[in-house]
Amino acid sequence: MSSQTILLVEDNPDDVELTLLAFRRSRMANEILVAWNGEEALDYLFATGQYVSRDVNDPPALVLLDLKLPGLGGLDVLRRIREHPVTRRVPVVILTTSDDEQDIVNGYNLGVNSYIRKPVDFSSFVGVVDQLGLYWLVVNTRSPV
């Protein structure tokens, strides 16, 4: 049984809290691991730095990726994920406030699985989180390797 962990890459604590609240309200009970910046996310994924003891061959079930991150940007993280053989097939969903056309196009060019713009209205956001969790973790069939 592979990991059911969701990796949330988000730098703002308020947004992390709101996202965690939304997940709590939804039907998802998966463990959510927060990476506060791009570097930490890559450490987790490739089992380096503070996550050196982690099994590198056990990638998360879903990566939720903010674009605007301090230091390494969300799209850079995405590129590294897609370049690595272990994480190449991990579902990645961009979850951001930006709806800039260039961001959307670049995200898909780098192989993102979904692009979601966080609605301002919290109830709507809960609905979005519920749907995406249900889809990617239940409905969708993951790659076996």
Added chain:
Amino acid sequence: MDTAGDVIPAEHDAVAATRPRPTLAAGTGGFRPFSRGIGLRLLTLIILFSSLVTLLSTLSQLYIDYHRDVSDIERRLEEIERTNLDSLASSLWHVDTDQLRVQLDGLLRLPDVEMLEVRETVGSVANPLVVTVGGSHGTSVIERTYPIIYDDRGTPRPIGMLHVSATLEGVYRRLLERGVVILVTQGVKTFLVSLFILYIVHRLVTRHLVAIAEFLGEFTLHAGEALVLRRRRPPARDELDQMVDAFNDMRGNLARAYHDLREANRALVRDNEARRRAEEEVTRLNAVLEQRVRQRTAELEAANAELSSFAYSVSHDLRAPLRRIEGFGQMLQEGYVEIIDDKGRHYIERIRAGTREMAEMIDSFLKLSRSTRGELTVEPLDLSAMAADAVAKLREKDPDRSVGATIAPAVTVEGDRKLMAVVLSNLLENAWKYTRRADAAAIAFGVESRAGRPVYFVRDNGAGFDMAFVDRLFIPFHRLHKAEDFEGIGIGLATVQRIIARHGGRVWAEGEPGQGATFYFTCWEGREPGEQPNDPAGRG
């Protein structure tokens, strides 16, 4: 001979014509009458003609002489008949052969007589008497035969025939001698006269022609001297004088024409110089202008880049805190229901409504900003179909309303598909919205021609507006109607204006409160009708 005489000068002319002119005039060695010039041809022709005349006159002279000589001979023969026949008849009657022979020998001595024969013609004599002197040698002879009649006591008795033969050879010889003498003397005379004529022609004409030719050969417009012939003045002006005068006139005219030409040329050079300077000035100004355009473009691009990053910032950074306010507000509202009283819940609700409205404004603002950015992709568009699509979407969204829509067929324009769709949907959405309270709502899309240019319009019979405030219609976030009457934040028309401006056109509105409104727009106004448009802003 005549034909040959005609052919030679003709050939000569042909050769002269192909030769370069100076060769003909280059008589530097002076005049040579027998060179292949007019002199030789003149001499040849005079000799030919004169010889012909001499020949003809000689022939007629000889002809006359010939006839005279022949008549002389005939007269001599008749003389023989008249004076000698009687004595011959007597000698023959007496059969005196010796006497006959003596008589005939005497006659034979007459000039040109070459043979005489007397033949007896008495029929019964078996062996008639025949006495012959001389002998016939040639074929050119005059022969006569006379009967010899003896007067036998009053009775004439023919007793024989006298045959006389005279040769013409003497005549011919004399004619030949005479002919030769005439021809030789005439020939010498002709030659001398020809030489004289040749000399006269040379004196009077040819040498002057050569002089003129030499003058012309060295002639330039700047040489000051006029053409003057060195000769004794004839008593009256002759053809050469006319020619010299004509040439000197022409020389003056040429000089004047050359002078005029040079003046014109100078003027042309001055013109060219002025034009060149003007072109240089234009080039310089163009360069300055281009430099300015480049500078402005760079400034514009920098401003646009700044605007883009600003818009991105608004999109991302302004929205994120709003989300937090809204999200935590809801948490407060839901999780602390018992602690917060009704008034507190009302305040929280107002906070959340404010954030939602602000989020909506940010989104609209972003839409407006995007309508002025990015490349235009200009292509032929079927506005009628696009308007029909927009109306269909409105009906789908608001199925309860009954709005009559009239869309003119085959309305086309060159433009960016996405942006023009925004224009049409914004204008039609407005029309749709503001006819909500009309009795029989009707909206229309079409095109009319003003000053030969297409003007597109969207018309409705809805709430309309006061023309006093028409300028505010297109200002972002300005609204002419109260929010309670018609929802919206006032960004649609501003967006339309930006897009139409990028299509080189204008947008304006006409209306009256309660009487509906009409929104007009044009495209590519700066261009000639039919000209291919291109993106005026490039990177807007």
